[in-house]
Amino acid sequence: MKYGLSVITTIHDWLYSVMPEWLAGLVEMILIAMVYLGIFSVAGLFLVLLERRVAAWFQLRIGPNRVGFQGLLQTMADALKLLSKELTGTQKADKFLYNLAPYFVIITSLMALAVIPFTAEFHAFDINIGVFFLIAISSIGVIGILLGGWSSNNKYALIGAMRSGVQTISYELSIGLSLLTMILLTGTLQLSEIIEVQKSGWLIVQGHIPAVIAFMIYMIAGTAETNRAPFDLVEAESELGAGFHTEYSGMKFAYFFLAEFINMFIIAAIATTVFFGGWLSPFGITESIPWLGVLWFLIKTLLLVFLMMWFRWTFPRLRVDQLLTLEWKYLLPINLVNIVIMALLIWGNLIIKF
């Protein structure tokens, strides 16, 4: 990472030497955004491939293994196909909102990526309200879903979108509160400082029982937030066609699809940062080689992504009433009690620190 960092500083210095300061700042922001866009649209495609292979293995199948070595280029080919497809739409759709919706979804999920610390240096936007920003951004995405469902002028799309609204409003609470439980431990919302705190033990170890409960609640609510099975009643193939994106085709559909997978990655990345020490290696075994942080971060994140895929291919879909019962009668009260327990633990200094 040291070499990579020197390249970045060279570009930075060069930009500021040839342009006025405001323009250089702007160009730099655009460049960084482009890099993130490039990396994560490809990473999203590979997540789709991973999902398909993992799903196949869960169902005793083999999965796509024809395009490229072990099917590595399969989703690339799919994306190219989707790019070249015609963009159709319903005749009575609200054209403006209909075209706007996919961008809402994809932009919010890419915005959330900016604050995630991949390693100490690879961290685009380290604001002091990191966790708060993530929670806020991740709930904007649902506006895109609602817009898409509403403007499609299709009853299935509308039902799907409304379900998504219900789901996100409910589970947003659980995500926020479970992260708040961990914020009690760290005392800061800034993601880089949250990782600093974990140098004396990952938060899931520091906070032991309430942290494990908070992690379980976070994973359940996070799965709901990404609209994946068992909480996929937004899309619910068997009931609603494809839910809110029934009427979308081509690249607009691909945006929704990609956003779902990037959201899954974000949820796993937040969990990695807040519960599992982010880019810190277990027991500090590779502390002397800082660029390995990216590797550790990706390993932990992909393990959590795998956990979410495991959920998806094991559990049946919930009904709407079950969904709301789970949130309002179980997760929310447990979460509130959990925060009190965590506060008491910190007050009594019962947390585990190495």
Next chain:
Amino acid sequence: MGYFSNIYNGIKTLLTGMSVTGKYFLHSRKGAITQQYPDNRDTLKMFDRFRGEVIMPHDENNEHRCTGCQKCEIACPNGTIEIIWDRGIDETTGRKKKKIDQFIYHLSMCTMCGLCIDVCPTDAIEWGQNFENSVYDRTALTRVLNLPGSKLQPGVED
């Protein structure tokens, strides 16, 4: 206490389900049921009850078991089977006797219902495992099942 036992049971059953799929995940390498068909063409073996096509097995003396009773032709719902029969002189008794000339099977019309095979009193026809039936000329799908020069196996009618 129903509330907490609900939570306990919920988590327990979810973990049970995850352990089942987890086992599948770990065994998927060996136990995959997907056949990578054109690649494993040489080793691919279809299962016993697979309905590929109707065949008439012949033994080493080029003898089949079809007496020409035409029960299969009557049983067939869509006229897939056509038996062209003849009366020939039976060598042992010297009397005139019914025998098949051509057992015609239109694969293009067959729905693989299996009624002909169920109804055959002498088990002359059975299911074949071949499924690579695509041809460029549909006349190739009309087949004569009894081999040329074949005759009835002795002792079938007893």
